[in-house]
Every structure is written in C-alpha cells, then in structure tokens.
Amino acid sequence: MSTTIYDVAAEAGVSMATVSRVVNGNPNVKPATRTKVLDAIQKLEYRPNAVARGLASKRTTTVGVIIPDISSIFFSELARGIEDIATMYKYNIILCNSDNNKEKEIHLVNTLLEKQVDGILFMGGEITEEHAEQLNRSHVPVVLAATFHEDGDFPSVNIDYVQAAKDAVMMLIDKGHERIGMVSGSLEDPVNGYQKFRGYKDALSSKGKEFDESLIAIGDYTYDSAIEAVQQLLSKDNRPSAIFVATDEMALGVIHGLQDQGINVPEDVEVVGFDNTRLATMVRPTLTTVVQPMYDIGAVSMRLLTKYMNKEEVSDGVVVLPHRLEYRNSTKA
Amino acid sequence: MSTTIYDVAAEAGVSMATVSRVVNGNPNVKPATRTKVLDAIQKLEYRPNAVARGLASKRTTTVGVIIPDISSIFFSELARGIEDIATMYKYNIILCNSDNNKEKEIHLVNTLLEKQVDGILFMGGEITEEHAEQLNRSHVPVVLAATFHEDGDFPSVNIDYVQAAKDAVMMLIDKGHERIGMVSGSLEDPVNGYQKFRGYKDALSSKGKEFDESLIAIGDYTYDSAIEAVQQLLSKDNRPSAIFVATDEMALGVIHGLQDQGINVPEDVEVVGFDNTRLATMVRPTLTTVVQPMYDIGAVSMRLLTKYMNKEEVSDGVVVLPHRLEYRNSTKA
DNA sequence: CTGAAAGCGCTAACAA
DNA sequence: TTGTTAGCGCTTTCAG
Numbered sequence: 212m213s214t215t216i217y218d219v220a221a222e223a224g225v226s227m228a229t230v231s232r233v234v235n236g237n238p239n240v241k242p243a244t245r246t247k248v249l250d251a252i253q254k255l256e257y258r259p260n261a262v263a264r265g266l267a268s269k270r271t272t273t274v275g276v277i278i279p280d281i282s283s284i285f286f287s288e289l290a291r292g293i294e295d296i297a298t299m300y301k302y303n304i305i306l307c308n309s310d311n312n313k314e315k316e317i318h319l320v321n322t323l324l325e326k327q328v329d330g331i332l333f334m335g336g337e338i339t340e341e342h343a344e345q346l347n348r349s350h351v352p353v354v355l356a357a358t359f360h361e362d363g364d365f366p367s368v369n370i371d372y373v374q375a376a377k378d379a380v381m382m383l384i385d386k387g388h389e390r391i392g393m394v395s396g397s398l399e400d401p402v403n404g405y406q407k408f409r410g411y412k413d414a415l416s417s418k419g420k421e422f423d424e425s426l427i428a429i430g431d432y433t434y435d436s437a438i439e440a441v442q443q444l445l446s447k448d449n450r451p452s453a454i455f456v457a458t459d460e461m462a463l464g465v466i467h468g469l470q471d472q473g474i475n476v477p478e479d480v481e482v483v484g485f486d487n488t489r490l491a492t493m494v495r496p497t498l499t500t501v502v503q504p505m506y507d508i509g510a511v512s513m514r515l516l517t518k519y520m521n522k523e524e525v526s527d528g529v530v531v532l533p534h535r536l537e538y539r540n541s542t543k544a
Numbered sequence: 545m546s547t548t549i550y551d552v553a554a555e556a557g558v559s560m561a562t563v564s565r566v567v568n569g570n571p572n573v574k575p576a577t578r579t580k581v582l583d584a585i586q587k588l589e590y591r592p593n594a595v596a597r598g599l600a601s602k603r604t605t606t607v608g609v610i611i612p613d614i615s616s617i618f619f620s621e622l623a624r625g626i627e628d629i630a631t632m633y634k635y636n637i638i639l640c641n642s643d644n645n646k647e648k649e650i651h652l653v654n655t656l657l658e659k660q661v662d663g664i665l666f667m668g669g670e671i672t673e674e675h676a677e678q679l680n681r682s683h684v685p686v687v688l689a690a691t692f693h694e695d696g697d698f699p700s701v702n703i704d705y706v707q708a709a710k711d712a713v714m715m716l717i718d719k720g721h722e723r724i725g726m727v728s729g730s731l732e733d734p735v736n737g738y739q740k741f742r743g744y745k746d747a748l749s750s751k752g753k754e755f756d757e758s759l760i761a762i763g764d765y766t767y768d769s770a771i772e773a774v775q776q777l778l779s780k781d782n783r784p785s786a787i788f789v790a791t792d793e794m795a796l797g798v799i800h801g802l803q804d805q806g807i808n809v810p811e812d813v814e815v816v817g818f819d820n821t822r823l824a825t826m827v828r829p830t831l832t833t834v835v836q837p838m839y840d841i842g843a844v845s846m847r848l849l850t851k852y853m854n855k856e857e858v859s860d861g862v863v864v865l866p867h868r869l870e871y872r873n874s875t876k877a
Numbered sequence: 878c879t880g881a882a883a884g885c886g887c888t889a890a891c892a893a
Numbered sequence: 894t895t896g897t898t899a900g901c902g903c904t905t906t907c908a909g
Contacts, residue, residue: 228889263888
C-alpha cells in the first residue's frame, strides 16, 4: 500500500528507529545518516501516519472544539481565534456544532474523547453537573470559552458580562435618560440573558432608579425577533428613550424596528449593542456597543489549553478579558 | 490506564473478538452474549479508542475541510451545511483555514492526509496543477465546494456563477438602465471576480450594450472597500443608475456609501447584491440579491463526499445547484 | 457463534 | 549514534 517507515528504513539502509528519530527531529542522529534518511523519505514520498503515531505516543495533536453554531457571526469569529492559535501550536481542530443542546453537547464530548483528542475547548450556554461529569470522564484538559460555569472549577476565558452590561446602562443613565429599555436574550441563558440583565438592574439600582418590567423585552438573538421586541416596547404608553440590547444582531433589529416606525436613532431613541461584531459598523447609524473581543477570547482560550496540554504551570486558569464601550452614532455625542 | 477491549472481555468472560463484534454491531453474536458484553461495557465505562480502530481498520470517520476563512459570513454558513451532513453520516470534521493562500492550502492537504482523513472537502479560490497533484498524492476522495477548477476532473458543487451574474444584470437592463455599474472582487479571483464579471459583460453584449470600463470598481470583499469603490464610481461624470455588486457584504457598503452621499436607494440608484447572506435583510432598504444557497452547497458537497467514501456509484460528480433572484427593496418594484 | 492470532504503522524504552 | 523489541488498542481473517 502506502509507504511506511519500514520502506524508508530499507531504502536508507538503516533501522526504522532511526527513521523515526529523523522524522521526530531527535538530535541523536549523525548528520550523514540524517541526510540519507531524508533523501529516502523524499524519494519514496513518505508521509508519516498520524494515526499510528497517535496510538503509539498517546498524543494526537488534535483538539476538540464544541461550539453552539459556527454560522453565527459571533462564534465564527471566536472559532477563527481558536484555529489560528491552534495552528500556531501545531494542533488541528475537530469542530462540532452543538446548537446549545445539552444532549448533543454530552454526546459530542464522548465522541471527541473516543477520538483521543488532547484537549477540549467548550463553548455553550452553561455547564451543568452532567456536563462536568462527562468532561471529567477522562483526564484531558478542558477550557471553557465565553461560557458560564458556576463553580468555576474549569479553566475559562470570559469578559465580565455583568460589569460590561452595567457600564453600558450607566452610561445611558449618566446621559440623563429616565426610561431605559432592554432587549434581552432569554433569561434562562446564563450569559446573554441573565448576566447582562443583572448588569442592567445593577446599574439602575446603583443610581437609585426603579426597575420597571414593562421596559424589558425578550428576543431569541435573531434580527427579526428584535424587531418584534421593539414593537412591544413601543406599544406601551411610557416609551423608553434609550435601549440597551444584548447582542449586536438584535441591536440592528432594534434600530431598524425603530426606524420603520419613523423614530429617529439616536435623536429620539439611543441604542447600545453588545459584542462589537462586524455588523456594528454595517448599519446607519453605526452602532455604539460594548466591545467583547471574540477573536481574543478564542485565541486566549486556545493558548490556555495548549499550556494545560503541555503540563505547563498555569497561574490562573480563570481569565477575564477587558471590555469597553465603543461610541458610534446610535448614541448622541 | 483507561479500560480497553481486553478489560471488557475479561469482565464479560468472552474473547476480545466478541467484544469487538458487539461494539461494531456485528450480528453474529448470540443475544445472551451480547447482553453480557454490553453490561460489562457499561460497568467499566468502556469507551472505544477511535485511534486504534482507525489504525486497524484504515478508516477514521473523519474528513478534512479546507476553507478560506471560517469567520466569513459566507463560508461559515457553508461550513454549517457541511457539518450537519457530516454528523448525519457519523463523520467528524477537521476544520482548517487557508486564507486562500496556496502554500497553506497545499500544506494543509498534506497534514490532513497524514491524519488519514477519509476524504477532503476543499473550498478556495482556484485549483492549480500543484493543488491537483497534492490532492491526488493519496487515494482519498476530494470534493470541491464553491470552488473553480478548469479541467473539472474533481467532483464539485457550485452554482452557475456566470449565468447568475448575467441574470442579475439582464434584469437591470430590462428595467431600462443605460449605465450599470459593477463593484467586483479582484478579477484574478476565478469565482467572485472573473466569473461574475464575465456574466456582467455577457449580459451587456447580449443586449447590444457597450462595455464601459469606468463603470467597474474593484473591492476586496470587505464592507469598507465597497464604500470606497462606490466613491470611485460616483466621482466619474457619467454616473451609473444601477450597480451590481459581487457580494452582499460589499453591497451593504455600496448602499451606505450611496446614502452617505445623499443618494437614495433605490430611487436614484438601484443596487443588486450576490449571495443572499443574512445580511441582505439586515439593511434599509433590504437588499435585492442573487440567491446562492450556501448551506445547500455545503450539505450537497458533503453528501457527495460520503458517496465517494462509501464507494457508491455517482452518476455525475459535477453538480450545479440552481440560483435565482430575490427581489427586495434596493431595486424598484 | 466464538476464539486465537496476526497485523495496522509508529514510539519508546533498553541494549549495544 | 544506532538497532532491537515490545507494545499502543483495535479489526479481521481463519479455524473450530
């Protein structure tokens, strides 16, 4: 069949062990021998079999990545950060979509473990007990990216969602807004729902403002759902003069939903988004938003994972990346 | 270490061969034995080692996917189609970004082949001789998705780009436009550049219209580059009254570039995009565009690949999916 | 229906 | 510096 290490050994007139050494860059090989082997490799177009190597060495240089939905503009950018760093450290990636579905997630973890990945990078809504159990059913390191875990016993990379949301709403309050609306994701969702919602409430209470439930509308992260959510907010008699939106895509929906009703942004209503995806500059007016560095979250989490896979010392496995507000034209100057 | 097929065999009081049969669903096992084995598997929490299996069977149930950039809204949707069908057929995916860089692409093919993938799904600008050679340096099947190959000796899934572009421009001509601009990708780029450009010219000549180079502006597929491209078109004295844009993202740039100059879309200038990404409905006015079914291209190409991997008969390896125009508000009714 | 045994292609001691 | 030799955990004949 295809040429093996034995063929190369025979061609070069050495033992297979020597070929293995050359292939693996082991320095204990006489330069002359190395050359002979390299020539044989080239002549036979030898290509090492990573599967055999993986079986013998118990390292596959492959990591599993579980992501809710790669077609989401948010996660795809995160994935790019992951992949770039993985490549840098010579790892390949097995990419799996979970749709945030718990059964799928657990099934995927198992599949990845069967494939003997050297580590797992997990993105999802939440880590339950069952997740933790399955993830620990093996000794491979796991890093959580943009994912919530109450007990914090997994390494993870996030921003401070509560504080970030609070910052955005505080800014709105400081501009004098009395009624600030929020278009949130499902409150069952730890990150995009609950934590951002909590930041919203924290901001209100820290400024001594009353919370008014009628100012909250729930979307499902799609553009269209946000258009509907905004209608809901507008149908109340006491309209908000500013709206904080949990994601950029929904923020575009909010802006257009407002404009479709003849309401001007930011003159009549100011809008603030969250994420700073590429969408934020692709609307008129351009979107003021909380910057969440997706690419960096991916990159940093992959870097962290490589440290664990190499058994390097890690001082702090729970990393919180900085966030900030990017002011554009959906808020007044 | 971790439990192996031997441990299970011992626990169940059978041979490892029998365990293997049970795990692989081989029907030649007495139900009673099967139950014993299954119990042992459960008790020991046995998880088959896919790497060992791959080495022994020469099948890894893994396919390699080479994609220019997963963070692109276009490719990430394609990737989702690929992944869904792969999952359906029990394959996993190793995802690699190539940035459309020939050296990287060739390197990646080699890496994937080392990892013993059962097949390769390739997306990229173009397949050169060198690509073809590397791809054939192994007997694994290869399918091209949304990728151009002159000689057509690889199976592939595409739409008819020339015809699709031609349809869009014809429509514009039929509406009475005398001067139709185009914002194109680089003409070196076979699909997004050259083919769509050819469709544009074909439409013109089939209607007996003169080609005017000053109506063409080149972008690099980004939103911002399209804004610049539009300035260029507007700076000429004989402005176009309609613009055909090679991708949706650039079309958004064109629309906003126009609006920023106080030009109304579609009243003053009509705009037609290409792809029908989710962006198309996320602008005001919403974008009239050529529908390219990205998800389907991914799904169909993966399905095609599974057929080759299973050595099924394939009647036609070169599939051309239908396209159509979706009329929205960036063109007049 | 079940077991024994020979690999799959490579790494990693251990010797020499 | 190089070779020998066990495995890694599984699939797959081939017997029985």
